[in-house]
Amino acid sequence: MEMVKITLKDGSVREVNKGTTIFEVAKDISGRLAKEAIVGEVNGKTVDLSYVINEDIELNILKFDSDEGEHSFRHTSSHILAQAVLRLFPGTKLAIGPAIDNGFYYDFDSEHTFVEEDLPKIEAEMKKIVKENLVLERFELPRNEAIEYMKKRNEDYKVELINDLPEDEIISFYKQGEFTDLCAGTHLPTTKPVKAIKLLTLAGAYWRGDSSKKMLQRIYGTSFPKASLLEAYLVRLEEAKKRDHRKLGKELKLFTLMEEGPGFPFFLPNGMIVKNLLLDYWREVHTKAGYQEVETPLILNRKLWETSGHWMHYKENMYSLKIDDEDYAIKPMNCPGGMLVYNTEMRSYKDFPLRLGEIGRVHRHELSGALHGLMRVRAFTQDDAHIFMLPEQIKDEIKNVTKLIDEIYSTFGFKYHVELSTKPEKSMGSQEEWDFAEKSLQTALEELDLDFVINEGDGAFYGPKIDFHLEDCIGRTWQCGTIQLDMQLPQRFDLNYIGKDGEKHKPIVIHRVAYGSIERFFGILVEHFAGKFPLWLAPVQVEILPVADRHNDHAYELKKKLSEYGIRVEVDDRSEKVGYKIREAQLHKYPYMLVIGDKEANGEEVAVRSRDKGELGSKNISEFAKELVEEIKSKKFDL
Incomplete structure (x- = not known):
């Protein structure tokens, strides 16, 4: 039997029989690697684990923690989504279904209008497909046969995609069970590793991003090899929603x-x-x-942008105008x-x-x-x-x-x-x-x-x-x-x-x-920072909260003193209960709140409340101001 040499990422060299697959190499290295392997990288090119080795190569076996591995994992997940939709809603036509950052989507042309209530049903069908442990098999067809193959399956969008491919392009497909999709790859060997799936949202999407073409229905999802990874991602997603700068920008009047x-x-x-x-x-x-x-x-004239090359290479992204009959562009x-x-x-x-x-x-x-x-x-x-x-x-x-x-x-x-x-x-x-x-x-x-x-x-x-x-x-x-x-x-x-x-x-x-x-x-x-800017960046650094109207004069005197130190201060002199004012100040994420009652109005101390640490007790106003100045100077932050 003829042997070939494989140079692995760590520099070690193995000899295997010609005709060995990458999956078999992974299995020979360790059972754990074979279980976690998703795709291979042969001489810098990403390939399926079923790739047959017939010559000396440099090989890197990739898991989910690599960009290529994650992409192929999610790409397979999009095929599972499409297969589930076809099972549940026969007659649906397939458009495209790529992997994207942190997930995947698929665009469908269906007489059924998808709603949020459909997502759990589709998820459940996807999980059945995963349990079926379907093998993903790649095959290729000549251009004419590929078109006829898709026409028989009533897949008009796939026919259009094939027609747009170069004449000499190899037309490849991936089959899993009864489902087949036009696809360049790469993919998981089987559906089994997709252990954790979550369909997230629905959206409309024009075919090929062209508003003159049909509006399709897009289903977004994500997937992971472990349930714990999905749970952690969903927690991050919820946290991201709370931190959305558009929401906080409005709430904090930024x-x-x-x-x-x-x-x-x-x-x-x-x-x-x-x-x-x-x-x-x-x-x-x-x-x-x-x-x-x-x-x-x-604004500068066209001659400058021609000299720089922008007029030739970047014009579609520029705003142009005419001044004295001469072409200009906003930079x-x-x-x-x-x-x-x-x-x-x-x-x-x-x-x-x-x-x-x-x-x-x-x-x-x-x-x-x-x-x-x-x-x-x-x-x-x-x-x-x-x-x-x-x-x-x-x-x-x-x-x-x-x-x-x-x-x-x-x-x-x-x-x-x-x-x-x-x-x-x-x-x-x-x-x-x-x-x-x-x-x-x-x-x-x-x-x-x-x-x-x-x-x-x-x-x-x-x-x-x-x-x-x-x-x-x-x-x-x-x-x-x-x-x-x-x-x-x-x-x-x-x-x-x-x-x-x-x-x-x-x-x-x-x-x-x-x-x-x-x-x-x-x-x-x-x-x-979830809107909780560090002190040096906070638009309002201290909010003074008088307990009653009789404390307002002292509050404004206090504001003047702190302002002399360069501290940004506001006074909430509304006729509201102090508890309400504190809650409002917390919502506005002010770093410090000073509560002014009878005791504070008649002395040199203030009751300090920190946004992040709660009650700090009474402090001398001058010492408190100096502490703030030092904190501002240090640009200290707490995430």
């Missing part, structure tokens, strides 16, 4: 969204306090790190203006690194269906910076930026992971320039000893980038900070500096943001 400006948020006084504090902190950190702040115009990015600022004078190598920061307002045309609170808007503020440097300064500057971003995220208690995004399909510049830029970023990350993953093809059109994905206190991730290395715009804008040799050279540019979008970061913070 911002509002109006039909007069969809995607253009209105910040209210409380929200502006928080936003300005974020910007003040940004300026503090960047001044310390040697950045100079600039401001560039909101979607601050970068081109930053290049013009650089060119206001001749630079020397001695000026480098030159760090220019801008808190700039940008506008991007997002589809109305994609808008979501502050997380996806059409107008937002970017904390951009452009660092102009020599080639030999690249690594150090990337390290400096990474450390600065780490400092900012640590201030808010965020963990994060890093991704290195490489050359996209639409790009500018030579392969040699891209190789150099990608290597520079990778080397800097390696020297910082930062773990990172490669995100193939997701770079900006002018250069590769490092993305920072924040993890909030309930485990969700958000992409915020980014570092982009650019050797294209300096050429397109003819940026130069005088080198040591007295000749002109092109600088290297780093584009980078820390918050990313201030608005989006604001929304993330609201959810991260």
Whole structure:
């Protein structure tokens, strides 16, 4: 029997018989691995466990805790959902059913109108399918046969999908029991591992996202290999609902969204306090790190955007207008203006690194269906910076930026992971320039000893980038900070500096943001802290609660004293019971409440109540104020 070599992820090498499947390799390694394995990765490509090994390969066996494993697990779950719907509602036509972040969905064309009461019935049928332990079998058909196969099953949407595939594309299907679906894969070997299922919501969805086409019915769900994982996820989901920044933004009077400006948020006084504090902190950190702040115009002419490449590569996302019969655009990015600022004078190598920061307002045309609170808007503020440097300064500057971003995220208690995004399909510049830029970023990350993953093809059109994905206190991730290395715009804008040799050279540019979008970061913070901002960020830091009207004068004297320390104070002088006022203050999530009765009105002490710790007892007003000042200065937080 001919043997082949398998190199595993840990570097060990095994010899197996030619024709062995990946599942058999997993079983040979350990019974536990065979039980938990979902898919394999052969020479970097994800494949089913039924994949037959006929040559020497590099093999990684993936479980649910990998992105590819989770995706394939959920993809199989969507097939189980479709099979259950067809069993319960015969005649339903299938559209598409992909895996998505944290779950899956399937779109159906059915004469039956799905309602919430249907979900438990469909779930129960899905669980029957899981117990049946149906094998998922992949098979392929020539294009014409594939079309006829789907026509016989009355699957019009699948026929349309096949017709849109390239002529030479292999048409693959997956079969489980009586159910077959057009699918590229990959999948679980059987339905059995899908131990925990929950169908979550119903929604309408146009076929292929086109509003001129038929509205289909979409069922969303999630699934896990263990019931405990599902239970934990559902708890997080409930917690996320409580923390929804749109709900809290309204309750705490931070911002509002109006039909007069969809995607253009209105910040209210409380929200502006928080936003300005974020910007003040940004300026503090960047001044310390040697950045100079600039401001560039909101509207610039078409010639600039043609020079930058945005008119060609990004026009569909830009708002354009005419001024004096000339084409202009509202800036979607601050970068081109930053290049013009650089060119206001001749630079020397001695000026480098030159760090220019801008808190700039940008506008991007997002589809109305994609808008979501502050997380996806059409107008937002970017904390951009452009660092102009020599080639030999690249690594150090990337390290400096990474450390600065780490400092900012640590201030808010965020963990994060890093991704290195490489050359996209639409790009500018030579392969040699891209190789150099990608290597520079990778080397800097390696020297910082930062773990990172490669995100193939997701770079900006002018250069590769490092993305920072924040993890909030309930485990969700958000992409915020980014570092982009650019050797294209300096050429397109003819940026130069005088080198040591007295000749002109092109600088290297780093584009980078820390918050990313201030608005989006604001929304993330609201959810991260569940509206309970740390003292330094809280719009109202102390609420004074007079017990009776006769205590109001003292309350306002107290407000004046605390305000002199720079503390933001409000007085609730309504003629309500103090218990009611305390409950209201708790709902508004004020960090501290001071209750003023006869005793406090006639002395130098106040009864202090903490939002997070409850009653703190009586404190001398001056000492209490100094404690608050120290807490504000330290930017202390408690999640």
